[in-house]
Amino acid sequence: MAAALKMLRKMQDFNELNITDSVIERFGATPNPRLKQLVSRLAAHLHEYVREVEPSFEEWLYAIQFLTRTGQLCGGGRQEFILLSDVLGISMLVDAVNHSRPDAATETTVLGPFYVEGAPLLEDGADMSPGMPGEPLYIEGRVIGSGGTPLEGARVDLWHCDKDGFYDVQHADLAASTGRGRLRAGAHGKFRVRTTMPVPYPIPYDGPVGELLTATARHPWRPAHVHFMIAHPGYETLVTHLFASDSAYLESDAVFGVKASLIQNYVRHEQGPMPDGTPVAGAWRHLAFEFTLKPQG
Amino acid sequence: MAAALKMLRKMQDFNELNITDSVIERFGATPNPRLKQLVSRLAAHLHEYVREVEPSFEEWLYAIQFLTRTGQLCGGGRQEFILLSDVLGISMLVDAVNHSRPDAATETTVLGPFYVEGAPLLEDGADMSPGMPGEPLYIEGRVIGSGGTPLEGARVDLWHCDKDGFYDVQHADLAASTGRGRLRAGAHGKFRVRTTMPVPYPIPYDGPVGELLTATARHPWRPAHVHFMIAHPGYETLVTHLFASDSAYLESDAVFGVKASLIQNYVRHEQGPMPDGTPVAGAWRHLAFEFTLKPQG
Numbered sequence A, B: 001m002a003a004a005l006k007m008l009r010k011m012q013d014f015n016e017l018n019i020t021d022s023v024i025e026r027f028g029a030t031p032n033p034r035l036k037q038l039v040s041r042l043a044a045h046l047h048e049y050v051r052e053v054e055p056s057f058e059e060w061l062y063a064i065q066f067l068t069r070t071g072q073l074c075g076g077g078r079q080e081f082i083l084l085s086d087v088l089g090i091s092m093l094v095d096a097v098n099h100s101r102p103d104a105a106t107e108t109t110v111l112g113p114f115y116v117e118g119a120p121l122l123e124d125g126a127d128m129s130p131g132m133p134g135e136p137l138y139i140e141g142r143v144i145g146s147g148g149t150p151l152e153g154a155r156v157d158l159w160h161c162d163k164d165g166f167y168d169v170q171h172a173d174l175a176a177s178t179g180r181g182r183l184r185a186g187a188h189g190k191f192r193v194r195t196t197m198p199v200p201y202p203i204p205y206d207g208p209v210g211e212l213l214t215a216t217a218r219h220p221w222r223p224a225h226v227h228f229m230i231a232h233p234g235y236e237t238l239v240t241h242l243f244a245s246d247s248a249y250l251e252s253d254a255v256f257g258v259k260a261s262l263i264q265n266y267v268r269h270e271q272g273p274m275p276d277g278t279p280v281a282g283a284w285r286h287l288a289f290e291f292t293l294k295p296q297g
Helices: A002-012 A020-028 A033-053 A059-073 A080-087 A090-098 A208-215 B003-012 B018-026 B033-053 B057-072 B080-087 B090-098 B208-217
Strands: A136-145 A153-157 A179-183 A190-196 A227-233 A238-244 A268-271 A286-294 B137-143 B155-159 B180-184 B191-196 B225-231 B238-246 B268-271 B282-293
Touching: A020 A033, A020 B090, A033 B033, A033 B090, A059 A080, A059 A208, A059 B057, A059 B090, A080 A090, A080 A208, A080 B057, A090 A136, A090 B018, A090 B033, A090 B057, A136 A153, A136 A227, A136 B208, A153 A190, A179 A190, A227 A286, A238 A286, B003 B033, B018 B033, B057 B080, B057 B208, B080 B090, B080 B208, B137 B155, B137 B225, B155 B191, B225 B282
Parallel strands: A136 A286, B137 B282
Antiparallel strands: A136 A190, A153 A179, A153 A227, A227 A238, A268 A286, B137 B191, B155 B180, B155 B225, B225 B238, B268 B282
């Protein structure tokens, strides 16, 4: 037994260099090759980080507790891990590595934590925020394929914050969804919808991600924008925002979501009516944009 | 405005290479230099990983949901993020970068998720698992400083699993703690305690970490061990395990916690009494170990 134990002792001595190889070796039997790559390389990169910064036990425990609190805050309208991914620029980077844009296609950006599946289906031209206070906004869109083909029937989801900077899901007491809707592009790939003008807003900063921003002297603000998700058979689903060119924070979006081609003029008109004849008391905005989808594969 | 917008557009174009610099720059005003290093380098290493493996949107979302579920399983006797850190070898690596062992000091290993603060204080020689079934175990320890000074009064926490492989905190219905205790080293730095023999056990595998192990064809088992945390003013607190040299899984501990010097003979005796005269019906084990603490600073 002494010899066997001696051999075992020799085999077992992990140190800060060889433990990474041991972990990667332990993942060696993973049946799915993609999963094997994802977990092995994750361990390798995290180990590199630990070797470089040499966290103390207390710093490691703080990280454990930070991640725990981040998970425990998720639920209902809140997804704190997406926020964490967003403020570290990871969401935008994942977007970037997945979307090498062909010249013609509309650029993509992050999904964000406020998308909701199964939004109400609206008629073309409907008001998706009835009774909601704020500057009226008229959105006219056209959906085409990168070859120029109008994509009639494309499914368009759109969502944005209210005049106080909150999404409907952040209001616990809200009965119906508002500032949010789904519609189908009609003839020539066109769609129209009425709503209210979004404003810059802070991402939720009363949780761990807010602590991180505060401790690193970063602000939580995003420039004013409307989210779009546009899907059509045979095309890659487009997830993007359109940012108002006169908004604050275009240069310092807390989640790094701004791309130049997505900054658009939400044209201000001093009086109505809107293009569809809807009367307006006072100023309103007009956003027109052509969304170009990329063929699949 | 056209010129300003053009300039802004030029500034804003993040791509998969320059976004990392933008994120690091955004952390540039962090007042605490250590935090600045920790967050900037974390972003840099995570971005490297993303650029290397190019996760799809679905893989990213799976990761978000995995981390969320990991956080939400924490609470009570469960710390799933520590388990995740453990099975990725990160806990052991953090331990390694913090403990360059001087020749004489006892080697350290992971804390694990089952440590509980404020364990009951026992008299020297007490039974810390009264009435608990299992092979009786007599532990004799001695605590010294690396110069050889006996550390009388050292605080010794110890904890281990029961004969079925569960810690007391994993039993929802347990009234008092068992397999767990705290005592003070007496004259010559010596302490003694009676308990039961631990067995190999699987780390909890009914959660996200278990899914990860299953998907990567890894087993969740740890070799039989007793945990120790030993503290004395003027010395670094020692966190370690002692592994039974006849246990299974010494070569494939799910959390990479085994070090050669921590593999010890839990000597088996066919009959009693124990060294303190306690009668035993049948076989029992005897573990004797000298713990050497490293001076602070």
